[in-house]
Structure formats: structure tokens, C-alpha cells
Amino acid sequence: EAAVTQSPRNKVAVTGGKVTLSCNQTNNHNNMYWYRQDTGHGLRLIHYSYGAGSTEKGDIPDGYKASRPSQENFSLILELATPSQTSVYFCASGDAGNYAEQFFGPGTRLTVL
């Protein structure tokens, strides 16, 4: 079965600090995604990637950067964390195409104080 792992699982950061969330997938999927999930908003797309070296802006990219150094790894970077970025972050992977299922990781709970 598809496997997507995330680290860390929980993170407490201070306002203005740098935070890096990591994601690894062993499915050899081309596409990877970063979402945040907040009550009342559901899952919202932050950044996504079509393959190693590519990153694309999603629907709410402000304050976030992404990096895809390899097929397996996709990172989300908060250069200057703010309390409004407190959320649960999910990484997902999937095959290319409009009909593809996405496979999600277990999530990272980030608290910015």
C-alpha cells in the first residue's frame, strides 16, 4: 500500500522562527501536495509539485515556500512563522492526472506561539 510519512508529527515554534515540515513518499508518485486543515475551512492547498525540482503555488501560498529535491521528498518551509499558521498540515502524493487518488500522510500539528 502507498506510504506517505511526515516529520515531525508535532511542532511548537515561536513567532518569527523558521519551520520546516518534511514529507517522504515511497510510491514513486509524480505529484505531491501540501495542505493545511482548519476547522470551518477544510483542506486547503498550499503548494504542490509535479516532480523533482518543480513547485507550484496552490490556493493559499502566502507565507510558505516549498522544496522538492527528489521524487520522494517534499518540504514545506515557513521562513517567518506567525500564529495564524497554527494548524494541522497534511502532505499527500498521487499519480498525475485528473482522476488520480491522493494518498495522505498522518499530519503534522504545528503550534506557533
Next chain:
Amino acid sequence: QEKVQQSPESLIVPEGAMVSLNCSFSDSASQSIWWYQQHPGKGPKALISIFSNGNKKEGRLTVYLNRASLHVSLHIKDSQPSDSAVYLCAVSMANTNKVVFGTGTRLQVLP
């Protein structure tokens, strides 16, 4: 921007009941609709998908898609306490690899 709305927000049913969840979307050119199940503290997991008008049945799950009315529904037959979770409707946007998720329906099945 595709908009996906789900109803009801929450639902409590007794074990064995038929459950009906609704999802409406705004773009008739949307390619596919997926339903995901999310248990507390876990990532979403895909349950069933539909691409063409009509219905699709897999086990206790049946999904109906009506593109003319921009509506899709998920029906769970003989619901079990283990079905208690949040159900997310996800609609793929045409000509992209992006998916828009609804805010979910929280289902509780009482033993």
C-alpha cells in the same frame, strides 16, 4: 475557483441506519469526484470515486453523480460504529492536478 459545499455538517445515526451525505460543486467541467474518510488524528483516506454521470456501488457504499445539477451524494448502507468519521468530498479541477475539498460531514454512528 471551484467551490465545494457539503451537507449536513454533522449527522448522528443508530447502527444499521442508511446514511446519506451530500456534496455540491460549482464547475460542470470538473473531472472526477472522490469521497475521503478521515478518522480523528489521521490523514484522509480515499473511499470511492466517480467520473461519469450515474451511480457506482462498492460494498456498502453507493455514490450518485448528477452533473446537470452539480451534485454528488454518498450513501452508506447498514452503517457501523467504525464508520464514525469525517467524510470529505473532493472535486478535481479540469486541466489541472489540483483538487478542491469540501469542509466535510462529521458522522457518528451510535451502537
